[in-house]
Amino acid sequence: MxxxxxxxxxxxxxxxxxxxxxxxxxxxxxxxxxxxxxxxxxxxxxxxxxxxxxxxxxxxxxxxxxxxxxxxxxxxxxxxxxxxxxxxxxxxxxxxxFGKCKLQIQVPAAGDIKKPEQLIGKKIVSSFTKLSTDYFNDLAAQNKSSEKTSIRYVGGSVEASCALGVADAIVDLVESGETMKAAGLEAIDTLLDTSxxxxxxxxxxFPELVDKIHQRFEGVMAAQKYVLCTYNAPRSILPTCLEITPGRRSATISALEQKDPKAEEWVSISSMIEQKKAGDIMDDLKKVGASDILLFELRNCRV
Ligand SMILES: Nc1ncnc2c1ncn2[C@@H]1O[C@H](COP(=O)(O)OP(=O)(O)OP(=O)(O)O)[C@@H](O)[C@H]1O
Ligand SMILES: O=P(O)(O)OC[C@H]1O[C@H](OP(=O)(O)OP(=O)(O)O)[C@H](O)[C@@H]1O
CATH class of the missing domain: 3.40.190.10 (Periplasmic binding protein-like II)
Known part of the structure; x- marks a missing residue:
């Protein structure tokens, strides 16, 4: 159809x-x-x-x-x-x-092959025959070798190929490295970092709809990456605070209601910060004199 x-x-x-x-x-x-x-x-x-x-x-x-x-x-x-x-x-x-892993050349850890050049002219097994062929063609050219490396396709369980005597090395995806280790293999080069x-x-x-969906994905990605940090600080330390939380574009600053006109003026600052740095940023803000530091998860956003 x-x-x-x-x-x-x-x-x-x-x-x-x-x-x-x-x-x-x-x-x-x-x-x-x-x-x-x-x-x-x-x-x-x-x-x-x-x-x-x-x-x-x-x-x-x-x-x-x-x-x-x-x-x-x-x-x-x-x-x-x-x-x-x-x-x-x-x-x-x-x-x-997400789906992050590396496409790597793997050889028996206990074997003699330690460098990719040693594989020129040998047998390679992979589900990624195009990328493997390109890699070994480049390698042969760099080493001025006319020897042809054999690249054979298998659809799964690639890691068994060396033990079965089908291959001298494999080119396969590695995420945690557990499959590679269990098969007695080690990586000697990376062809690609993928996600x-x-x-x-x-x-x-539908170009307009493509743009709209693209923006939505960007929003979801940003929402996963950032959190919203809001806190109060005396105006005198505002420049230092803004160095710590400059925001994606810039931080939002609003004045706090002054109960005592003679007291130092305070401001409320809110800023998007990277989730993975949130702990350090909150510590730094506290250290320079900020208080009432709150962190909010973003459910979604458009950036
Ligand atoms: N540990 C991993 N092993 C394999 N692929 C991974 C891994 N982690 C992330 N990926 C990504 O997932 C993609 C699809 O892998 P997957 O093994 O699920 O293939 P599939 O063809 O969709 O499923 P199946 O192997 O069940 O047929 C890979 O091309 C790679 O981009
Ligand atoms: O580094 P790890 O976390 O161990 O992951 C890597 C393993 O995962 C994939 O195989 P998959 O489980 O998709 O099965 P397959 O061998 O049938 O492709 C890949 O081909 C490796 O064998």
């Missing part, structure tokens, strides 16, 4: 149908208020509040659907985009900061 012609009034948004990216994608869609109900095993879900159809596809196929313009938007790993050779055919809108990205077609059919 040609979905583009069957759903002419809807933007098609490709999301991973299962696997490691699926749950987080659904959370983000909900954070963006893209409401939908996915019937069991059905790979299309119509949004109930926006003219969008979500198309659930294998993560590896999403770059092709978006790059060829069949879908206006998609979420998938950077590794999948580069492996499909589609990075130049799509707009890379946003790093979504999930929001991508769009270069010629979307």
């Amino acid at each position: 040609d979905l583009v012609n069957h759903l002419p009034d809807r933007l098609l948004f490709a999301v991973p149908k299962k696997g490691r990216l699926y749950e987080k994608c659904c959370q983000l869609l909900s954070g963006c208020d893209i409401q939908f109900r996915r019937s069991n095993r059905l790979d299309i879900a119509l949004s109930t509040n926006l003219p969008i159809a979500l198309i659930f596809l294998p993560a590896a196929d999403i770059p092709i659907f978006v790059g060829d313009g069949n879908c206006d938007l998609g979420i998938t790993g950077l590794d999948q985009i580069k492996e499909a050779d589609m990075f130049d055919s799509i707009e890379d809108l946003l790093d979504l900061n 999930a990205h929001l991508i769009s077609s270069k010629k979307p059919k």
